Amino acid sequence: MISRELREAVRRAYNFRCGYCGIHENEVGSEDDLTLHLQQAEDGWLAALTERGALHLQRLRLNRPQLIAARLSRQQRHTDAQELAALRAEIERINQHRAELEAQLQEISEQLTRSND
Numbered sequence: 222m223i224s225r226e227l228r229e230a231v232r233r234a235y236n237f238r239c240g241y242c243g244i245h246e247n248e249v250g251s252e253d254d255l256t257l258h259l260q261q262a263e264d265g266w267l268a269a270l271t272e273r274g275a276l277h278l279q280r281l282r283l284n285r286p287q288l289i290a291a292r293l294s295r296q297q298r299h300t301d302a303q304e305l306a307a308l309r310a311e312i313e314r315i316n317q318h319r320a321e322l323e324a325q326l327q328e329i330s331e332q333l334t335r336s337n338d
Contacts, residue, residue, distance in 0.1 A: 242280040265289035265296070 223231075237246050258274030259267045267283050269275035277283060
């Protein structure tokens with residue numbers, strides 16, 4: 222992350238415009254939720270939901286192959302993390318069940334030992 226001072230120096234140096242596409246920061250707005258304007262398909266492509274979304278897609282070329290690949294990779298990592306969490310929870314459940322069975326086995330074994338004495 223860059224410092225606030227460096228961020229402000231860069232904003233002033235580029236006259237508050239994007240160095241890539243030239244859009245002024247007031248034209249886009251920094252507090253806007255892009256999910257209102259763009260929708261991602263399962264194949265990683267973005268589709269415009271609004272005129273602002275279409276502007277973003279066109280000016281920033283958001284469906285470049287590298288960006289699509291990055292979105293798919295991020296989506297796969299998210300899916301993998303969810304599956305891993307589910308598997309860990311299942312392992313924990315199995316371990317708890319195993320511990321309960323071992324406790325029952327120990328109790329039965331002790332009962333058998335006492336009844337044989």
